[in-house]
Amino acid sequence: MNFSYGVIGIVGVLAAITIGFIAMDPTGIIEPRIVAEEKPVACTMQWDPMCGVDGVTYGNMCMLNAADKKLDYSGECVTDSKSNMKPCTKDYRPVCGVDGKTYGNMCTLESSGISFDYEGECIVVQPKVEPKVEPKVEPKVEPKVEPKVEPKVEPKVEPLPMTAIVSVPAGSAVPGCDDTNECYLPYETNVAKGATVSWINDDSAAHTVTSGLPGTPDGVFDSSLFMAGAVYEFTFDDAGTYDYYCMVHPWMTGIVNVN
Numbered sequence: 001m002n003f004s005y006g007v008i009g010i011v012g013v014l015a016a017i018t019i020g021f022i023a024m025d026p027t028g029i030i031e032p033r034i035v036a037e038e039k040p041v042a043c044t045m046q047w048d049p050m051c052g053v054d055g056v057t058y059g060n061m062c063m064l065n066a067a068d069k070k071l072d073y074s075g076e077c078v079t080d081s082k083s084n085m086k087p088c089t090k091d092y093r094p095v096c097g098v099d100g101k102t103y104g105n106m107c108t109l110e111s112s113g114i115s116f117d118y119e120g121e122c123i124v125v126q127p128k129v130e131p132k133v134e135p136k137v138e139p140k141v142e143p144k145v146e147p148k149v150e151p152k153v154e155p156k157v158e159p160l161p162m163t164a165i166v167s168v169p170a171g172s173a174v175p176g177c178d179d180t181n182e183c184y185l186p187y188e189t190n191v192a193k194g195a196t197v198s199w200i201n202d203d204s205a206a207h208t209v210t211s212g213l214p215g216t217p218d219g220v221f222d223s224s225l226f227m228a229g230a231v232y233e234f235t236f237d238d239a240g241t242y243d244y245y246c247m248v249h250p251w252m253t254g255i256v257n258v259n
């Protein structure tokens with residue numbers, strides 16, 4: 001009996017200790033087991049490659065997620081060939097790249113992605129130095145001395161005369177003087193406004209000085225018949241062109257211009 005009690009007692013103490021331990025260990029009860037949380041993932045084998053941040057290509061998004069990796073980018077991971085290259089040695093066997101730069105050896109050239117041009121250091125072509133051309137010294141050009149230009153002297157416009165004399169020449173009573181416009185001399189007379197024109201009968205016959213055209217006197221002036229040696233005068237107060245003729249000898253014509 002004593003033994004039984006003893007066993008019970010020991011068991012009870014052990015149980016109490018166990019319970020106590022369990023109660024004291026917060027993780028034992030509270031923390032759920034992570035493994036139990038993981039769900040078995042069934043991904044399809046569909047090929048829709050995704051590159052994870054770990055640089056590994058996953059068959060599709062599901063596989064990426066199943067691997068608990070984050071997506072870097074869609075598609076297969078692009079491997080950088082350069083980074084995969086073996087490090088180049090430092091031995092100097094120069095080669096020249098097509099970029100005109102000298103590379104220590106073929107390895108460094110290739111790793112630079114530059115095509116090979118030729119062996120050895122690049123031959124640097126010195127830029128041609130143009131010989132200095134002395135600036136041509138132009139002979140001093142004396143300033144051209146322009147010949148003094150005399151101010152253009154405008155031809156003095158002779159003021160129109162205030163008087164004029166017209167002759168009725170001898171023989172004008174006979175037709176023919178009109179062929180050369182010499183029935184009144186001069187045939188055309190230019191005078192200023194307000195000028196007085198005098199007609200002198202130098203012929204032996206009597207004549208007239210009548211304004212207008214032969215047959216149609218306009219009444220501006222008319223000498224009526226004036227004898228040999230006589231003078232007829234008329235003052236022109238208005239500018240204009242005045243035709244005149246002889247009423248006796250209609251071939252006789254003349255003009256007075258008044259300005």
Ligand SMILES: [Cu+2]
Pocket residue numbers: 172173206207208246247248249252
């Ligand atoms: Cu006449």
